[in-house]
Amino acid sequence: MSTPPLFFVEHLPAAPRFRLDGDEGRHAARVRRVEVGEAVLVADGLGGLVDCVVTAVHAGGVELDVRDWRTLEPPDPRLVVVQALPKGDRAELAVEMMTELGVDEIVPWAASRSVVQWHDVRGAKALEKWRRTAREAAKQSRRPRVPVVVEPASTADIEARLAGSFGLVLHEDASDPLAGVELPDSGEIVIVVGPEGGVSDDELDAFGAAGARVVRMGAPVLRTSTAGAAALAVLSARLGRWS
Numbered sequence: 001m002s003t004p005p006l007f008f009v010e011h012l013p014a015a016p017r018f019r020l021d022g023d024e025g026r027h028a029a030r031v032r033r034v035e036v037g038e039a040v041l042v043a044d045g046l047g048g049l050v051d052c053v054v055t056a057v058h059a060g061g062v063e064l065d066v067r068d069w070r071t072l073e074p075p076d077p078r079l080v081v082v083q084a085l086p087k088g089d090r091a092e093l094a095v096e097m098m099t100e101l102g103v104d105e106i107v108p109w110a111a112s113r114s115v116v117q118w119h120d121v122r123g124a125k126a127l128e129k130w131r132r133t134a135r136e137a138a139k140q141s142r143r144p145r146v147p148v149v150v151e152p153a154s155t156a157d158i159e160a161r162l163a164g165s166f167g168l169v170l171h172e173d174a175s176d177p178l179a180g181v182e183l184p185d186s187g188e189i190v191i192v193v194g195p196e197g198g199v200s201d202d203e204l205d206a207f208g209a210a211g212a213r214v215v216r217m218g219a220p221v222l223r224t225s226t227a228g229a230a231a232l233a234v235l236s237a238r239l240g241r242w243s
Contacts, residue, residue: 004142005028005032006040006139006142006143007042007043007139008043008135009044010044012042013064017055017064018063018066020062020064025060029060034062037053040052045144047074048070048072050066050070051066051068053067074145075102077187078187079102079103079235081193084114084194084195085111085115085152085195086195090224090225091116091126093225094228095133096137097228099134099137099138100143101232101233103232105149105188106148107161108151108152108153109155110152110153110154110155111155111194111200115196115197159206162190163210163211165188165190166183166187168181169194169207170191170228171198171214172198174216175216176214176215177215177216178231179234183235191231217234
């Protein structure tokens with residue numbers, strides 16, 4: 001049996017019967033072509049979730065009966081990825097994969113060796129695209145909680161964040177493997193993913209001074225667009241998220 005499709009709304013319904021309209025309603029009716037009697041999920045992106053059954057389908061939306069209301073607690077520890085800005089469509093690929101693999105927060109980072117830099121209107125459009133990609137990937141992977149994509153951060157911002165968290169910096173020359181690091185039971189785990197040119201020595205020194213550990217994934221050298229997703233897969237398995 002397949003998992004019911006998931007649709008997002010700004011506010012969850014309080015009544016036992018409601019209409020899903022707007023973009024999500026049209027998507028349900030015209031693209032997913034849901035049918036009367038079919039089960040669907042409706043979420044607010046913040047952990048609230050309702051189980052519904054389709055009672056009618058219209059051109060612009062669907063009518064739903066609510067069968068159950070749930071609130072899913074946020075995972076602990078939280079998984080945060082500091083993602084150096086990748087080039088081109090690799091940015092959306094990185095956000096999509098990290099969302100599917102369980103990231104709770106994504107921090108865009110303008111590393112010193114990042115080819116791409118966000119400025120003014122271009123940066124605002126890029127940030128909105130990351131957020132839209134995260135939302136769509138959450139819907140596809142049936143995640144009721146959409147990961148937060150925050151404003152772009154500087155290296156100094158990352159230093160401050162690492163000082164109050166359990167920090168891990170991915171680096172190909174590190175001696176300690178990510179798979180063997182002892183993990184905290186709660187709080188947040190911040191994983192720093194460098195750009196294609198790698199994390200600079202100055203950045204490594206600053207992050208190490210903030211208390212972060214430098215770790216490696218394994219023998220293969222991963223691209224910046226896939227390293228974060230690979231790290232999340234390792235951590236999700238180790239933290240029991242997939243058990």
